Amino acid sequence: MFDYKLLAALxxxxxxxxxxxxxxxxxxxxxxxxxxxKLLEARLGQPVLLRATPPKPTEVGRRLLNHVQQVRLLERDLQAQVPQLDDSHLPERLRIALNSDSLATWWAPAVAPFCAAHGVVLDHVLEDQDVGLKRMRAGEVAACVCAVERPLGGARSEFLGAMRYRALASPAFVERHLRDAPPAEALLRAPAIVFGPDDQLQHRYLASLGLEGPFSHHLCPSSEGFVRLIQSGLGWGLVPELQVQELYRSGALVDVYSGPPIDVRLYWHHWRNGGELLAEFTRQLQRSAGQWLVG
Amino acid sequence: MFDYKLLAALxxxxxxxxxxxxxxxxxxxxxxxxxxxKLLEARLGQPVLLRATPPKPTEVGRRLLNHVQQVRLLERDLQAQVPQLDDSHLPERLRIALNSDSLATWWAPAVAPFCAAHGVVLDHVLEDQDVGLKRMRAGEVAACVCAVERPLGGARSEFLGAMRYRALASPAFVERHLRDAPPAEALLRAPAIVFGPDDQLQHRYLASLGLEGPFSHHLCPSSEGFVRLIQSGLGWGLVPELQVQELYRSGALVDVYSGPPIDVRLYWHHWRNGGELLAEFTRQLQRSAGQWLVG
Structure with a gap:
């Protein structure tokens, strides 16, 4: 057996x-x-951590973390069967990577009944929907919500539904930036809002209108801040319909251009041998997500 | 002179x-x-980057970045005086670190008029209010909003006002977890929501009630997700009044315990020789922030 004291430290x-x-x-x-x-590294003959701030696992460190994550889930099942093994009175934790827009909208109501019923607490790790799988590959999380369908080896992926995005701006912004020029080209010159370097939604939207090339944009890695910047007239951007139903209905946010919304399909990735808790979480999520996501 | 091609690459x-x-x-x-x-490293005789994913600057790398940041701001002033120097038609960028709760509430309306008037776009970097200064020290940002008063060498700090936080939960959560036991002790056993490892607000609140020790908590590094988790009855947590005025007024969120709110004083840190654009941004921010923050 591995020395789990060392792995737990890592x-x-x-x-x-x-x-x-x-x-x-x-x-x-x-x-x-x-x-x-240090002892772990001496045994392995190679480093498991880069001593940066914060410390980062090396390639072999990631594999060990991945293993620890799966062992923890299996231990949880065993403890349910042999309660005497339970040496802690704190509740179980599930560590999950997901995109900020999901966390800002449908996630909490979809998982709340499960967490209350099973006394589980969640560690949420934010990661853009196109790159969330890297957290699973790194062994940092038990499961992840992302836009990629193909599962990792040893994992499964299930379709949850799609989030529907609209390209929105404030009426004053449209009046100021998009009124005189043909709207499609004006969009390239008017400032956009982009979530972060991994966010390609605005690029994809412009490409769907036949527009290419660099465009001026604010960076705003916060779903709520994103909407606030748009509301305040700082730029246009793609926003989940779920997040701005009221603002859209009241006319505080308007479409920048006619055209269909963009749907982002979301998948639930989880380890195949992730244990009974994760399996039950998965079953409940599949049943509930459809209330908010587009089928 | 330094070789700025190399520094720009870094x-x-x-x-x-x-x-x-x-x-x-x-x-x-x-x-x-x-x-x-590599050439930069050869000249310096030491590494400027840790080749992690993403790459991280070393100590000397950070000092160089800090310098680049300041040179950029000074170049911007010079370009305003000698417009022929301007070799790019994209707007100016200001890179700013701030806490997620500011970005989710008062920040956008406070800075929108300045950005529109000066054609500036913003790169926002999220950092907890207690540790935001490390991004300035690392030379990654031109300015930062944080809860620490003391400025770095070469920088100034100015008081902007305080954000007022209340410890809130859903009525159903209060009914379920905080009703029968004396509320203070019940709080230690009921799940809390914590933003991330640097977020000490919940700990501070419990300490103010004389409560110490570990408490079960969800981790949720998203301001909007934080409120959604509370609304869905997953836990209690400290939320900015500004963010939940409607939900608080309507009774959808209620105080978990009687007692005064917690005020977090926010300071604006900026480089002293940060150039005219940053100085004007600072003046406008000082005038406008008081509309949302508590004096």
């Missing part, structure tokens, strides 16, 4: 984003945590 | 979070970007 340093906090979480001194990591 | 790799995208941004091949970084 997991704590990565999950807590530092040696200090890992030590706190484990109830050890910082130097004890540090020694465990 | 800045692009860090700001674009990768060699690929840096090359795209600079209109170079990836190997050209890579060579520039």
């Amino acid at each position: 997991a704590a340093v990565v999950e807590q984003a530092g040696f200090d906090r890992a030590a706190q979480r484990l109830g050890l001194s910082q130097s004890a945590v540090s020694q465990r990591i | 800045a692009a790799v860090v700001e674009q979070a990768g060699f690929d995208r840096a090359a795209q941004r600079l209109g170079l091949s990836q190997s050209a970007v890579s060579q520039r970084i």
Whole structure:
């Protein structure tokens, strides 16, 4: 068997984003945590962590974390069968990567009944929908919501439904930037809002109108901030319909251009041998997500 | 003079979070970007980047980025005086670190008039209010909103006002978790929502009630997701009054415990020789922030 004291130290340093906090979480001194990591590296003959701020797992470190994540889920099943094994009175945690727009809209009502019924708490990790799988590959999460269909080896993916996006702006912004020129070309010159370097939705929308090339844009890595910037007339951007139903109905936000909305299909990825808790979570999510997502 | 081609390559790799995208941004091949970084390192005799994903600046890399940031702001002033120097038709960018709750509430309306008048676009970097200064120290941003008063060497800090937080939950959550036991102790057992490892607001609130020790909590690094989790009855947490005025007024969210709100004082940090654009941004921000923040 592996030495799980060492692996737990590695997991704590990565999950807590530092040696200090890992030590706190484990109830050890910082130097004890540090020694465990060094011992692990000595046994493996290679580093498991890059000593950056925060520390990052190396390739082999990632594989170990992936393994720890799966062992934890299996332990949870065993504890349900043999309750005496349970040495902690804190509730179970599930670590899940998802896109910010899901967390800002349908996610909480979709998973709330499960969490309340099973006493589970969630660690949410934000990752753009096109790249969320890298958190699973890195072994940092038990499951992930993302726009990629193809599962990793050892995992399954299930279609949850699509989020519908509209290209919106404030009426004052449209009046100012998009009124005189033909709207499609004016869009390239008017400032956009982009969530972050991985967000290609605005690019995809412009391409669907036959527009290519660089465009001026604000960067705003927050779903709520994104809508606030649009409302305040700083730019246009693609927003989930779910997030702005009221603002859209009242005319506070309007379409920048006629044309169909963009649907982003979302998939639920989870480890195949992720244990009974994750399987039950998956079943409930599949039943409930359709209330908010487009089939 | 420094070789700014090399420094610009370093800045692009860090700001674009990768060699690929840096090359795209600079209109170079990836190997050209890579060579520039290597040449820079050869001249300095030490690495400027940790080759992680994404690449991270080393200590000396950070100092160089800090310098690039300030040179860019000074160049902007010079271009305003000598417009022929302007070799790009894309608008000016200001890179700013701030806490998610500010971006989700008062920030956009406070800065919108300035951005529209000056044709400036903003790159927002999210960082918890207690640790935002590290982005300035790292040379990644021109300015930052955070809860720390003391400025870095070469920078100034100005008080903007305070955000007022209340400890809130849904009525159903209060009924289920906080009704029978004395509310203060019940709070330790009921699940909380915590923004991320740097978020100490919930800990501070519990400490103000004389409660210490670990408490079960969800992690949710999204301001809007935070409120959605509370609304859905997954936990209690400290929420900016500004963000939930409607929900609080309508009774959809209620105080978990009687007691005063928590005020978080926010400061604006900016480089002293950050140029005229940043100085004007600062003046307008100081005039406008008081409309939303508590004096």
